[in-house]
Amino acid sequence: MGIVQNLQQQGINQKLIEDAIYFKEYYKLEESLSHRISNSNNYFYGKEIWDMVISAILEGENILLSGPKATGKNLLADNISELFGRPQWNTSFHINTDSTTLIGTDTFIDNEVKLRRGSVYECAINGGFGVFDEINMAKNDAIAVLHSALDHRRVIDVPGYERINLHEATRFIGTMNYEYAGTKELNEALVSRFMVIDIPAVEEEKLMLILKNEFSDADEEKLNQFAGIFLDLQLKSQNGEISSKAIDLRGLIGSLKTIRRGLKPELAINMGITGKTFDIYEKEIVGDIIKTRIHSKWETKDIFPEIKLQVSR
Incomplete structure (x- = not known):
């Protein structure tokens, strides 16, 4: 398109x-x-x-x-x-x-x-x-x-x-x-x-449009959970509980790309989101939010059921 x-x-x-x-x-x-x-x-x-x-x-x-x-x-x-x-x-x-x-x-x-x-x-x-x-x-x-x-x-x-x-x-x-x-x-x-x-803060409907456009092969229910991480962090930042460092849409998309490549979801989201903040206290808050959304036992096939390995261009 x-x-x-x-x-x-x-x-x-x-x-x-x-x-x-x-x-x-x-x-x-x-x-x-x-x-x-x-x-x-x-x-x-x-x-x-x-x-x-x-x-x-x-x-x-x-x-x-x-x-x-x-x-x-x-x-x-x-x-x-x-x-x-x-x-x-x-x-x-x-x-x-x-x-x-x-x-x-x-x-x-x-x-x-x-x-x-x-x-x-x-x-x-x-x-x-x-x-x-x-x-x-x-x-x-x-x-x-x-x-x-x-x-x-x-x-x-x-x-x-x-x-x-x-x-x-x-x-x-x-x-x-x-x-x-x-x-x-x-x-x-x-x-x-x-x-x-x-430009207003990203809302759920708009975020899902972006993610579904980028990851049309992902399980929609699981994709909702990744969108939820971003929205939860955005709300925490707006309330002054954390900084905006972990609110990273590029990082979220990068995490999903590495998951599609075969990386374990827990590791990918740590690399794309949690790792963006270096404050120990803030890392714990971000980590707790992620745990409520992403199961530690999830694998690539849970997010991308019909995954086919591709060479990135």
């Missing part, structure tokens, strides 16, 4: 889907950049979120995806790139990310000083979708260079070089999670340059 078929299945406004397809066909892409378009078998589920995202992108807006851990913000960003057929440049913000990382820096090539282009520069001239991962960890130095690119001016001044006008198809997508250490409050000037979309 492709991204368009998935959105139709979710009941997304057909006019929005058609307009997104027109956008993709109108802005032609160079073959050399096709490898930068995301291509995933996993999809973000959420009709209202998709309606907001597509509408904003079509109207030339940049979007900021805000929400707690494991809500699918990065998956949604990848899906957006695929739907609109635009190359993606991803920048993960951390303490060493500065303006040169984004725009570029001088380098010596063929006996000349030339600009080695950064991710934002490449995105700007090629009509890409630039993803700013954990934008609320960015330093002021890095953010300041983006203001003119993110507002109605849509330009970037590169000191000593040239003034870049953004390609008409260029959009920027920020993601952030306030729960992570090292994050800070975003200033008003930056937030005003985005349309903000709050």
Whole structure:
């Protein structure tokens, strides 16, 4: 199933889907950049979120995806790139990310000083979708260079070089999670340059859609138990009983993949979930929740009754 078929299945406004397809066909892409378009078998589920995202992108807006851990913000960003057929440049913000990382820096090539282009520069001239991962960890130095690119001016001044006008198809997508250490409050000037979309915590129905899409060969009753682990941990975290470290959807999916490969479920879930927290007290709480859901005697055949060994691609 492709991204368009998935959105139709979710009941997304057909006019929005058609307009997104027109956008993709109108802005032609160079073959050399096709490898930068995301291509995933996993999809973000959420009709209202998709309606907001597509509408904003079509109207030339940049979007900021805000929400707690494991809500699918990065998956949604990848899906957006695929739907609109635009190359993606991803920048993960951390303490060493500065303006040169984004725009570029001088380098010596063929006996000349030339600009080695950064991710934002490449995105700007090629009509890409630039993803700013954990934008609320960015330093002021890095953010300041983006203001003119993110507002109605849509330009970037590169000191000593040239003034870049953004390609008409260029959009920027920020993601952030306030729960992570090292994050800070975003200033008003930056937030005003985005349309903000709050991604809610994962609910049972949505989680089961994700898991059944990924593991169609699993026993549904057992799959419900794995989903229950995630939801139980999420509730514990919301109540302040544990941190968000063990709430890891990637870890849960990774655990199920290793179980399908033949690993004992108890070992797999310890590796994918319990091992994500290093506090002894928290490990005990997480372990107790897992024990109520996963029987220690379960084997691969209990989760995947008709398993056939495959080579992972």
